[in-house]
Amino acid sequence: MAYVFSVTDSPVGKLKLVASPKGLSAILWEDDDPKRVRLSDMNEDDSNPFLQTTQAELTEYFAGKRQEFSVPLDFLGTEFQKKVWTALLTIPYGKTKTYAEIALQIGNPKAVRAVGAANGKNPISIIAPCHRVIGSSGALTGFAGGLSKKAFLLKLEGADNATQQQLVLALI
DSSP states (O other): OOEEEEEEOOTTSOEEEEEOSSSEEEEEOTTOOTTTSOOOOEEEOTTOHHHHHHHHHHHHHHTTOOSSOOSOBOOOSOHHHHHHHHHHTTSOTTOOEEHHHHHHHTTOTTOHHHHHHHHHTOSBTTTSOGGGEEOTTSOOOOOTTOHHHHHHHHHHTTOOHHHHHHHHHHHO
C-alpha cells in the first residue's frame, strides 16, 4: 500500500501525519519508536486531502474549537486491535475510561492487559483518543507520546475531576 505523509507543528511537538488512499492511517510522535507502528514506505505529500483535513482539524482541536474529528480513518492492525481502537472513538471529549472498561465494552472483560497492549499500538493518536484511557486507580499510565503529553491533552479537554490530581502530578 502506498502511504504519504506530512509533518505538522503542534503544542505537543511535531506530528507526522500518515495517510493511505482510504484515509488517515497514523499520527506519529516526534520521538515515536519506529517499531510501535509499522507502515511501508511513504512519500511526503503536503497536498493530500486526508492530511490537509487532519492538519486543519488538529489545529482547531488544539485551539479548543473541535471536540470530534471527521477525517476518514484507515486503521492497520489485527481484528482485536481494531476493536479496541474503535472503542477508543466512543470515549467522549473530556472523559476517561479505564482499560478494564474498554475490555468490558469490547466483550472481553479478562483482556485488560491485551487492551493495554493494543492501546499502546494505536496508530492514530489524539483522534483515536488513547490518551483518554487511564489505569483503574485513576493513574495516568503509559502513552507513546509521553505522560506529560497525555496530561496536556487531558488538561486541554478539561478532563473529568477524577483525573485532575493525576494531571497535576504528571505536569510537575
